[in-house]
Amino acid sequence: MPITTRSRLVASTIAVALGAGTLAACGSSDDDTEASSGPVSLTYWTWAPGMDKVVDLWNKGPGKKEQIKVTVKKQASGDTLVTKILTAHKAGKAPDLVQAEYQALPTLVSNDALADISKETADAKSKFADGVWQQTTLGTDAVYAVPQDIGPMMFYYREDLFEKYGLEVPTTWDEFAETARKLKKKSPGTDLTTFSANDSGLFAGLAQQAGAQWWTTEGDQWKVAINDAATQKVAKFWGGLVKEGVVDNQPMYTPAWNKALNTGKQIAWVSAVWAPGTLNTAAPGTKGKWAMAPLPQWSEGENVTGSWGGSSTAVTTDSDHPAAAAKFAAWLNTDGTALQALAKESGIYPAATNAQTSGAFTNPPEYFANQADFYTKAAEIAKSTAPSAWGPNVNVAYTTFKDAFGKAAKNKSDFVAALNTMQDDTVADMKKQGFEVAQ
Amino acid sequence: MTTARRRPYGVKGAPYAHPSPTTTLRRARSAPYFFLLPATVLFLLFFALPIGYAVYLSFRKVRVSGLGLGSGARKEVWAGLQNYTDALGDSELVDGALRVLGYGCIVVPVMLGLALLFALMLDSERVRLAPFTRLAIFLPYAIPGVVAALLWGFLYLPDVSPFYFVLDRLGLPQPDLLDGGPLYLALSNIAVWGGTGFNMIVIYTSLQSIPAEVYEAAKLDGATPTQIALRIKIPMVAPSLVLTFFFSIIATLQVFNEPTTLRPLTNSVSSTWSPLMKVYQDAFGNGDIHAAAAQAVIIALATLVLSFAFLRAANRRQKQEAAR
Known part of the structure; x- marks a missing residue:
């Protein structure tokens, strides 16, 4: 009898501990609070297929040099992710970087979930059409995201x-x-x-x-x-x-x-x-x-x-390293290698104007082989x-x-x-x- | 020499004396609480606490100021009963409840009627292939609700359904099952198909536990199989019927999977077709967890009231019958 009780107690304790563990695991496990000193690791919520391969290019190249490591966490697309980001943000545990559709940006900004990255993205502006860029500023002086695809x-x-x-x-x-x-x-x-x-x-x-x-x-x-x-x-x-x-x-x-x-x-x-x-x-x-x-x-x-669809990369206010995250977001959506990889691995149509006529887009999509x-x-x-x-x-x-x-x-x-x-x-x-x- | 070591009970100063009676009593009294502890802790953590939090949320709301952009533009404040009055005054929630009522009026009688019929048939002596039939009727219950709804949804779509193909070939009329009145039949059909087997097993199990002497006595008295079914079997499985009815009512009030799965296939199912869909839509579509919490509390209370009212009525009837 005592053994049964104890084992049941142990079992329930484990259950409680597991529950707590799962809850804790929901947030990003980023502990270092110092900004831009020492290696930084960032979490990125995205639904684009093959994004992990594109991020690998960063982690092995510029990211390694700057000691900024990005980890991709695959998510459901669109509105579902917005809800999830807002919930995580309420707990102060939103990831550093998120993918967000343009029409979701005001909702996210209104919930104070997105950081202003205008300082880090000043150089990026010229790479996009005005109409596209304007969607990330919401008509203010701030910049809340870097356009990815249109x-x-x-x-x-x-x-x-x-x-x-x-x-x-x-x-x-x-x-x-x-x-x-x-x-x-x-x-x-x-x-x-x-x-x-x-x-x-x-x-x-x-x-x-x-x-x-x-x-x-x-x-x-x-x-x-x-x-x-x-x-x-x-x-x-x-x-x-x-x-x-x-x-x-x-x-x-x-x-x-x-x-x-x-x-x-x-x-x-x-x-x-x-x-x-x-x-x-x-x-x-x-x-x-x-x-x-x-x-x-x-x-x-x-x-x-x-335009129908299209999304951007944004940095959340919960990020401990907004500058590092903004650097990555700018690289991902303006760097030639990154855009090539995005086109190839994720099949996106880039927002950056010069990428729309780059190597990845010389041949028509396979389904439209008849339209050169x-x-x-x-x-x-x-x-x-x-x-x-x-x-x-x-x-x-x-x-x-x-x-x-x-x-x-x-x-x-x-x-x-x-x-x-x-x-x-x-x-x-x-x-x-x-x-x-x-x- | 071994006997010398043994001491009789009651000898003063005995080193192995039993604990005093009061200690035993105290331990015996605390034991049940100790056994209850794990369940209580889990109940509080994963049941009472979330419910309490939902109730708390239902009395709060978000207040935006100005354009609502930038930090500090959004504040959570007390809302009093506003979320509740809004929910009760929301025609969509009331309409959803009425739609579900209509749906339940089809599902519950048909499903339980079929379940009882099948259980009685399986229990009769003349049935062949009983184990196979039992399994065949029960099997749909093992299919997840969403999968079942998808399967049926595809069968309801005229352009891809084999049924419509056959109807077309035979020159018969092809009704649109995903619209108006037939939509209720289409949704009910999925629930009946999936739920009959489970309810049948419950009733059938209770039929099996009726002692054979009862039947023997009935037969000696000259009762026909139909009379046995109507006057002995059904009254004796009444408690299981009450139970299945009770479960079915709750399942009906909580209908969510079937209409949500059919929604992308047709324009006829709105995002707030059933009360639970409305809760889901408000919480995860429109991002208003406070309104959603209030609606959830209302639905839970309504379910509770309905369930208790039904159980009481059923109990009273049984007592009356027992008294007769």
């Missing part, structure tokens, strides 16, 4: 099927609508594309192309303009096409969508520079049959695109990216988009009403939190 939007279409149905590649959105109608007449079972409500980034990018500025600041106040004229135009356009029944209303990234792309039931996709990777997974059977063109424009002769000038064209399009304007609760706006536009797409009802819901919910959330919002 997602300029483009129009992808089945070259063979466009020819088969006698369609021209649309250069304006009016032509796009006409093309959709023409296709529906010729082949009622085929759709030009789908309006999907399950990725808010696509809609945000389209609105950006139309000239929308969803969040801006005026003195000490935020101005939210999600239902501004430009965005209303985009919402009306797509809502009209869905109601007319000339584009599909089913979500992307489902097995049904994959099949539709594979079998030619959908013959075009409004996407971004990273589309070749997605198409390769979704529609492997149609490799070599697709082509890329610039996004249709709102008025003829214009040359603007939006894929990356030359892409670099050209990237230059025309409209500036974006993100606010501190993009997450709320994005969720409302999915629910409101999902419902509207399903019922083929008024998209502008859905857009107003998005605006109202976003403003209500900001006010509830205490942000000063101009009306």
Whole structure:
């Protein structure tokens, strides 16, 4: 009897100790508090595949010289990581470096999770397009991240099927609508594309192309303009096409969508520079049959695109070595060797302008072997990216988009009403939190 | 010489005397607490403490000042009951509760009805291949909920589902299972498919423990198999039925996996379809853990009230029947 009790006690003690150990292991185990003296070791949360190989180049090269060692911890992507960073930050245990999408930066800054690295990154600014760099400053004098990759939007279409149905590649959105109608007449079972409500980034990018500025600041106040004229135009356009029944209303990234792309039931996709990777997974059977063109424009002769996706490298306020971390972030996203490796190992499209035409991007992606000038064209399009304007609760706006536009797409009802819901919910959330919002 | 060493009890000054009766008593009294200690410590650390923290969080909120950028722009302050009034006034939470109610009205009766039917059939004497059938009905329970929901989700998608292919070939109508009313059936189907086996085993085990004499007596009295099932078996497994019903209600209130897994496949399931999805969305999508904590507390209290009300009603009924 006493033995049983004791062993159970031991077991429970171990359980408690293990629990405590796991909790402690969640944070970075960085103990040295002295800044930039002696060897420094940094933790980096990222979801980019193959990042450990790129970081190895740093650890063996410049990092070794400067005695700064970086360790990669692979994470889930996007919003999930933002939540995790904020939780870790609350405990004062956020890693030194994090990967963050541009639209998440205001949320992170608003939670005081990101350090100002303007001093260390002064030289890096010139390597990026202004519109890209501006996203990391939030319109202030501070710099909260170094841009890593961008997602300029483009129009992808089945070259063979466009020819088969006698369609021209649309250069304006009016032509796009006409093309959709023409296709529906010729082949009622085929759709030009789908309006999907399950990725808010696509809609945000389209609105950006139309000239929308969803969040801006005026003195000490935020101005939210999600239902501004430009965005209303985009919402009306797509809502009209869905109601007319000339584009599909089913979500992307489902097995049904994959099949539709594979079998030619959908013959075009409004996407971004990273589309070749997605198409390769979704529609492997149609490799070599697709082509890329610039996004249709709102008025003829214009040359603007939006961006969908893209991320940056940021330093957290919990880091004991922000200067060392910023040095690494700058190297990772501006150094030639690093960018080559990022393109090769992680498959990203670099934000640094000179890297977009570098060695890694002379040949087209394998899926687009038929379009030799894929990356030359892409670099050209990237230059025309409209500036974006993100606010501190993009997450709320994005969720409302999915629910409101999902419902509207399903019922083929008024998209502008859905857009107003998005605006109202976003403003209500900001006010509830205490942000000063101009009306 | 060995006998000389032995001393009779009660001899004064005996070196090996037993401890005094009071010490024994004290040790005996403290023993249960000692045994309870590990469980209590674990309960406090991993159950009571997190619950207490969630309750604490539910009375707090974050207050942003100005643009909310830079350090010190965000402060955690007391919110009083604001999170609770917000949650109760939130139409999405109420609508979610109603949706789950509708879903539960399909799932619970169908699942328990089937479980009881299968258990009775397996328990009857004429059944063949009983062990195989039992396993076949139970097997879906062993499949993780998310996997089951994914499997069914793909089967519901007209473009990839073999069922739709067959319907198409036969020229039959092809209903959209991921929309409106049929969506409830589609979701319920996943829960029924996965849960029937477990409930069947619970009822079946309780059927097996009914003593054979009871059946013998019934047969001697001339009862038919149907009468035996209705008048002996079902009343005697009533406690297990109560138990399975109780578990099913709780599982229904906590439905999360199935709608969350089906969500990316259709526009019909919103991010706040069920109350728990709303909690998840607020905590991890919108980053408002305080509102989420308040909603979680409300859901927990509602579950508690419902469960106790049901158990009480069931107990009272059983007592009444026993008194008759």
